[in-house]
Amino acid sequence: MQELMIDLQGGEKAPLYERIYRHIREEIVSGRLERGEKLPSTRLLARNISVSRSTVELAYGQLLAEGYIQAEPCRGFYVCDVRELYRSDRTESRSASGTAEREESPCIVDFSPYLVDTEHFPYNVWRKLSKRVLQDDREELLLAGDGQGEVSLRREIMRYLHRARGVNCRESEIILGAGNEYLEILLAQLLGPGRTLLMENPGYPQAFYTFSGMGYTVAPVPAGTLGSDREAMRTARADLAYVMPSHQFPLGNIMPLGQRAELLKWAMEEEGRYLIEDDHDSEYRYRGKPIPSLQGIDRGGRVIYLGTFSKSIAPSLRISYLVLPPELMERYRQVCGFYTTTVPRVQQEILYEFLAGGHFERHLNRMRGLYRSRHDFLLGELKGRRWVRRVSGEHAGLHLLVEADTALTEQELCARARARGVRISGLGAYDLTGNRENGRPTLLIGYGSLREDEICQGLRILDEIIEQRP
Amino acid sequence: MQELMIDLQGGEKAPLYERIYRHIREEIVSGRLERGEKLPSTRLLARNISVSRSTVELAYGQLLAEGYIQAEPCRGFYVCDVRELYRSDRTESRSASGTAEREESPCIVDFSPYLVDTEHFPYNVWRKLSKRVLQDDREELLLAGDGQGEVSLRREIMRYLHRARGVNCRESEIILGAGNEYLEILLAQLLGPGRTLLMENPGYPQAFYTFSGMGYTVAPVPAGTLGSDREAMRTARADLAYVMPSHQFPLGNIMPLGQRAELLKWAMEEEGRYLIEDDHDSEYRYRGKPIPSLQGIDRGGRVIYLGTFSKSIAPSLRISYLVLPPELMERYRQVCGFYTTTVPRVQQEILYEFLAGGHFERHLNRMRGLYRSRHDFLLGELKGRRWVRRVSGEHAGLHLLVEADTALTEQELCARARARGVRISGLGAYDLTGNRENGRPTLLIGYGSLREDEICQGLRILDEIIEQRP
Numbered sequence: 001m002q003e004l005m006i007d008l009q010g011g012e013k014a015p016l017y018e019r020i021y022r023h024i025r026e027e028i029v030s031g032r033l034e035r036g037e038k039l040p041s042t043r044l045l046a047r048n049i050s051v052s053r054s055t056v057e058l059a060y061g062q063l064l065a066e067g068y069i070q071a072e073p074c075r076g077f078y079v080c081d082v083r084e085l086y087r088s089d090r091t092e093s094r095s096a097s098g099t100a101e102r103e104e105s106p107c108i109v110d111f112s113p114y115l116v117d118t119e120h121f122p123y124n125v126w127r128k129l130s131k132r133v134l135q136d137d138r139e140e141l142l143l144a145g146d147g148q149g150e151v152s153l154r155r156e157i158m159r160y161l162h163r164a165r166g167v168n169c170r171e172s173e174i175i176l177g178a179g180n181e182y183l184e185i186l187l188a189q190l191l192g193p194g195r196t197l198l199m200e201n202p203g204y205p206q207a208f209y210t211f212s213g214m215g216y217t218v219a220p221v222p223a224g225t226l227g228s229d230r231e232a233m234r235t236a237r238a239d240l241a242y243v244m245p246s247h248q249f250p251l252g253n254i255m256p257l258g259q260r261a262e263l264l265k266w267a268m269e270e271e272g273r274y275l276i277e278d279d280h281d282s283e284y285r286y287r288g289k290p291i292p293s294l295q296g297i298d299r300g301g302r303v304i305y306l307g308t309f310s311k312s313i314a315p316s317l318r319i320s321y322l323v324l325p326p327e328l329m330e331r332y333r334q335v336c337g338f339y340t341t342t343v344p345r346v347q348q349e350i351l352y353e354f355l356a357g358g359h360f361e362r363h364l365n366r367m368r369g370l371y372r373s374r375h376d377f378l379l380g381e382l383k384g385r386r387w388v389r390r391v392s393g394e395h396a397g398l399h400l401l402v403e404a405d406t407a408l409t410e411q412e413l414c415a416r417a418r419a420r421g422v423r424i425s426g427l428g429a430y431d432l433t434g435n436r437e438n439g440r441p442t443l444l445i446g447y448g449s450l451r452e453d454e455i456c457q458g459l460r461i462l463d464e465i466i467e468q469r470p
Numbered sequence: 471m472q473e474l475m476i477d478l479q480g481g482e483k484a485p486l487y488e489r490i491y492r493h494i495r496e497e498i499v500s501g502r503l504e505r506g507e508k509l510p511s512t513r514l515l516a517r518n519i520s521v522s523r524s525t526v527e528l529a530y531g532q533l534l535a536e537g538y539i540q541a542e543p544c545r546g547f548y549v550c551d552v553r554e555l556y557r558s559d560r561t562e563s564r565s566a567s568g569t570a571e572r573e574e575s576p577c578i579v580d581f582s583p584y585l586v587d588t589e590h591f592p593y594n595v596w597r598k599l600s601k602r603v604l605q606d607d608r609e610e611l612l613l614a615g616d617g618q619g620e621v622s623l624r625r626e627i628m629r630y631l632h633r634a635r636g637v638n639c640r641e642s643e644i645i646l647g648a649g650n651e652y653l654e655i656l657l658a659q660l661l662g663p664g665r666t667l668l669m670e671n672p673g674y675p676q677a678f679y680t681f682s683g684m685g686y687t688v689a690p691v692p693a694g695t696l697g698s699d700r701e702a703m704r705t706a707r708a709d710l711a712y713v714m715p716s717h718q719f720p721l722g723n724i725m726p727l728g729q730r731a732e733l734l735k736w737a738m739e740e741e742g743r744y745l746i747e748d749d750h751d752s753e754y755r756y757r758g759k760p761i762p763s764l765q766g767i768d769r770g771g772r773v774i775y776l777g778t779f780s781k782s783i784a785p786s787l788r789i790s791y792l793v794l795p796p797e798l799m800e801r802y803r804q805v806c807g808f809y810t811t812t813v814p815r816v817q818q819e820i821l822y823e824f825l826a827g828g829h830f831e832r833h834l835n836r837m838r839g840l841y842r843s844r845h846d847f848l849l850g851e852l853k854g855r856r857w858v859r860r861v862s863g864e865h866a867g868l869h870l871l872v873e874a875d876t877a878l879t880e881q882e883l884c885a886r887a888r889a890r891g892v893r894i895s896g897l898g899a900y901d902l903t904g905n906r907e908n909g910r911p912t913l914l915i916g917y918g919s920l921r922e923d924e925i926c927q928g929l930r931i932l933d934e935i936i937e938q939r940p
Binding site: 005007026030031032114115116118119121123126127130131134135137139140141142143144145158159162163166168170177178179181182185189193205206209210213214215292296297314315316317318319335336338339340341342343344345346347449 | 475477496500501502584585586588589591593596597600601604605607609610611612613614615628632633636638640647648649651652655659663675676679680683684685762766767784785786787788789805806808809810811812813814815816817919
């Protein structure tokens with residue numbers, strides 16, 4: 001039985017019993033009072049809200065008459081099932097990729113490029129580390145810690161970034177935050193309002209929305225032109241550029257060294273210009289040497305480095321980090337120093353142990369092998385399929401691009417796949433100009449979370465759709 | 471021994487050996503190469519970066535000559551201690567309250583109003599729940615979950631808010647985020663740019679900075695005037711007001727019902743006006759009935775409710791929530807629907823179990839008793855002290871206000887206390903107009919984290935400072 005909190009002191013003119021009746025009715029309709037729940041007795045409610053018992057009896061009588069509650073002799077009043085009367089949105093849910101979506105049919109194979117493997121996560125290690133962190137009733141873990149994130153964790157990240165990505169920084173220049181979007185918001189606050197940001201197109205819609213949401217003018221330019229078409233960059237009058245030089249999303253391009261140098265030169269030309277390097281999934285490269293970061297060759301302090309553990313550990317971890325050049329770091333302390341990192345401290349400690357104990361690099365190596373074999377398997381499966389016109393973006397990351405030979409449009413193809421239980425997206429979904437139908441249908445095939453049999457199953461369904469078999 | 475990643479392809483004109491020398495020197499000065507660390511052999515490095523061995527030998531020779539490295543016969547080259555030469559900021563740390571601060575002396579007693587008890591946290595329960603959540607290798611916990619936060623947790627929060635705070639909402643109207651500041655940023659994005667926000671003064675500086683940082687005009691008005699001085703509200707031309715009606719921070723006032731009704735009326739007068747109700751620590755009230763939320767009496771959908779588990783569980787947990795009125799929720803789905811909650815999923819699951827298992831309310835009851843007894847003890851200790859002129863803000867929350875009778879200014883008082891190991895703040899620190907010396911010195915004495923003997927020790931030091939004893 002729930003206690004009812006009924007406010008009778010508002011300025012309403014309606015009689016008391018009616019206000020009680022309306023309140024309870026609202027509770028039932030909204031589902032806050034659930035079917036079968038017992039109402040307080042008239043005597044109890046009358047006492048609690050300081051009205052006469054007859055007033056409550058009048059209210060209950062009305063609810064009874066209208067079928068909201070029912071009386072059970074000697075037991076009391078119970079809430080009726082009113083679901084038939086009112087649709088409630090209480091059971092809505094969202095898909096794994098975070099977008100609200102009416103499910104036409106259950107999802108059998110999910111080719112989303114954002115998914116990672118969840119089967120080979122070192123649960124045992126993580127459990128052990130969690131236990132160890134929580135073991136000693138360490139009281140300081142409950143208190144707000146360092147505003148930028150714990151020093152010990154930042155030091156480990158600094159070391160990892162230096163070793164693996166050639167990033168040059170101090171731990172004091174690293175800021176931890178819960179996810180890229182949060183850090184992008186922070187960055188927009190730090191860099192100040194009214195800026196114009198160049199962004200390669202197609203790209204990450206989330207980043208586009210986040211910066212637009214912060215009032216920035218985001219100017220999409222064709223991927224591959226940043227650092228090559230100087231004139232275009234000048235006419236855009238931008239003072240920021242968001243780039244993914246080591247592995248462009250979703251195309252998978254690597255930015256040539258000459259373009260990198262041009263970009264850095266552009267950034268140096270005027271005060272306040274910065275490059276935002278999103279190094280989202282550069283851990284996964286299956287052929288050739290790792291591509292060092294742009295930050296590592298920046299001598300002018302113009303590169304802001306953005307990294308994440310979403311792809312290398314798990315998206316649900318919500319740990320990303322910014323590396324700021326010294327000048328911006330100084331400004332951060334003045335402008336944003338009052339923010340406390342959004343990453344919970346226990347989580348930081350566990351991640352610290354995961355990095356410091358060498359588990360992270362072991363995990364990365366294992367996953368690199370696993371993803372490589374899925375990548376190779378998928379490539380092999382695609383070969384020889386008639387509708388596969390061209391494969392690109394291979395040898396790195398967690399998805400590849402397939403240009404399909406079909407009379408269907410990209411959106412039709414994706415919709416039909418979805419109706420058959422295959423979640424898949426086309427390149428149009430990542431077009432920042434909103435131009436969703438653009439040339440030949442191109443599919444993003446993510447394999448991060450899929451076993452070989454699932455890859456086969458998904459491709460077979462695509463075969464059937466494209467070859468117009470039922 | 472670290473692998474060195476040296477970029478030799480930049481546009482620099484300097485000879486190769488010099489670039490290698492400069493690179494390694496930078497690494498040592500910045501502390502990325504640590505004292506005692508072994509450098510790769512000249513042969514190995516030469517091979518790795520594809521230069522001749524004599525080039526590397528030249529570079530090492532220069533480093534040797536300048537004392538950055540030393541040679542140990544038959545063993546190799548090692549990094550020297552250069553800390554004397556360069557100050558590094560690698561060991562900087564921040565105080566528990568998150569602000570960078572030069573520590574004059576170790577902190578013995580911390581009267582910060584933001585601290586909570588860490589001794590009585592139910593570590594055992596939390597550990598058990600963590601273990602249970604992680605036990606079953608639940609793969610979905612690694613993937614991004616519901617963008618607003620898991621439905622199960624939101625449902626528990628909805629039930630708790632309804633029961634304890636009289637808040638009326640559906641779970642679909644709740645948004646979880648990592649801390650109040652993050653949610654305030656989100657809110658500013660949602661409500662759109664260029665707004666004017668009324669804020670009671672003194673108040674939470676963090677909220678002030680956050681909304682200012684988002685480009686809002688924040689207009690401080692004297693605490694207690696919101697909802698009473700209609701004329702003043704009109705002249706401010708504001709369309710938002712940030713209020714803490716159940717327990718104003720830092721003054722501890724409760725907003726009278728009449729003012730609440732006036733505020734709601736003001737909000738209803740024009741399209742797009744909203745009240746932001748920050749219900750930060752209303753769990754802790756030691757005398758009289760709980761004060762129901764403003765949201766609960768809002769019939770027009772004008773109250774945005776902001777709550778947190780920072781005070782009721784732990785600041786380091788970083789879990790806060792917004793309850794949006796239906797109209798704004800609709801807008802949120804359109805404008806901010808692409809955001810994924812910043813709260814890690816495992817953390818959400820643990821909190822869900824904590825709430826659903828009844829642990830949260832048990833914990834609250836225990837803590838309420840504990841804080842009440844500290845509060846009573848502190849009140850008793852203050853009574854009879856000659857310098858205590860007036861105590862206010864008592865009977866709720868985790869701190870109270872003491873007007874001190876002293877010739878010292880508030881800032882002098884706090885600085886002297888700090889020098890003696892007592893961290894304490896004055897009312898001026900929460901003045902949003904920046905007017906820090908305002909009438910008689912008034913101290914905020916937080917007791918959330920202090921045992922009785924620590925309270926006594928802190929007060930004795932304050933006695934000595936105020937009575938000018940050494």
